[in-house]
Amino acid sequence: MARRELKGKVQTVLGLIAPEELGITLPHEHLICDATTWFYEPEEASERRLVRHPVSLEILWWLRYHPFQNWDDLQILDEKVIIDEVLIYKALGGKSIVELTVRGLYPDPPAVARISRITGVNIIMGTAYYVEQSYPATKVDMDAKSEEEIAEEFITDIIEGFGHTGIRAGIIGEIGCSWPLADNEKKVLRAGAHAQKATGAAINVHPGQNEMAAMECIKVLDKAGADLSRVIVSHIDRAVREPKNRLELAKTGCTLEYDLFGREGYYPTRFRVLDIPNDAQRINELKELADNGFQNQLLISQDNYTKSSLCRYGGWGYGHILRDVVPVMKIKGLSQELIDAMLIENPKRLLTFV
Helix, strand or coil: CCHHHHCCCEEECCEEECHHHCCCEEEEECCCEECHHHCCCCCCHHHHCCCCCCCCHHHHHHHCCCCCCCCCCCEECCHHHHHHHHHHHHHCCCCEEEECCCECCCCCHHHHHHHHHHHCCEEEEEECECCHHHHHHHCCCHHHCCHHHHHHHHHHHHHCCCCCCCCCCCEEEEEECCCCCCHHHHHHHHHHHHHHHHHCCCEEEECCCCCCHHHHHHHHHHHCCCCHHHEEECCHHHHCCCHHHHHHHHHCCCEEEECCCCCCEEECCCCCCEEECCHHHHHHHHHHHHHHHHHHHEEECCCCCCHHHCHHHCCCCCCHHHHHHHHHHHHCCCCHHHHHHHHHHHHHHHHCCC
C-alpha cells in the first residue's frame, strides 16, 4: 500500500474506510492488553494476599485505591468478555474505538480484528513502543536500534501490516514516555515524527509523571519536525494539572486528551502524590479550554486497561462517557457542538491520513 492510498482515509484493522464512517469515537482505549509492566507488590503483609486474588466484587473496594497491585487486574485477555463490553458501547451509539495497546503491552492484532468483525465497531490500532520499563516485553535491544530503524517499523506497520497478519495500524502511538525522559524514549519520539512525515498519520503520546512531562515530549517532537497539529497528548487529567500549563500546551497546536473518565481517587505515592479530578472536574476543565478557543483540540476517552474498569467486574466500561458523562456535560452547559467536536469531529480529523 502506498501513502497516496491512505490520504483522506481512515485505516481500521479491517481496512480503509471513509472518515464519515467513524461516527462517535473513543480515541484511547485498550481491548486486549497485558499491563503487568506496571505491577508492584504492596508492602503490607495483610494486603499481599490480594496480589494474586482474581478480580471480583469481593476485592473491588481494594482495587479502586490500589492500582497496579493486582496481577489479574492488569490483564484483559478474554475476547468474549471484550466483545460483550464493546457491544454495550455500540448499543449506546458508539461507532469506533482506537486501540492503543502497543509493543510492551502485548498487542494482539488478530484478536482485535476478530472483535471488530463480530461487533461491527470500527477499530483503529496504534503502533509504537510503550515506556522504557516495558521494553523487556518487546524482546529487542532498544539501545541497539536507531531511530531510523524504529521509524521504519512504524511505517511498515502502517503500510504493510503487523508481522505477517496483513492487519495495519492507523495511528502512531501511544508512544510511552517516562519522567525524566529516557534516551530511548526520546529516540522513539523522534522515530514517531519521522514515521508521521512518511505516512501522514497522527501521533499519540503517553507523557511521564511530572507536570512538565507533556511539554517536554512536545519539544522533542517539534525539534524532530513533527506536525504538532496532528499530535495528541494523552492523560491530561493526570499529567497536566496546572491551568496555565494546559493553556501553554494547547497553544503549541497539539490536541489535549482527557482519557481517564471514570477514574477518581489518586495515584500511589510510588509514582507521585497526585489528586485525580473526578468526572465533573474533568468536564469543567474541558469547558474552560473550549472557552479559551481550543474546542478543536480536545478529545475524551476512558483508557480502560484493567478488568476492574469493565462492566463485568463492576467498573464503568467503554460506554461510560455516552451513558453517564454526556448527560452531565449538557447539564453543565456544554453545547452539542462542543460534545460533537470531542466525540466525532476531532477524532475524525486526526484519524484521517493527510
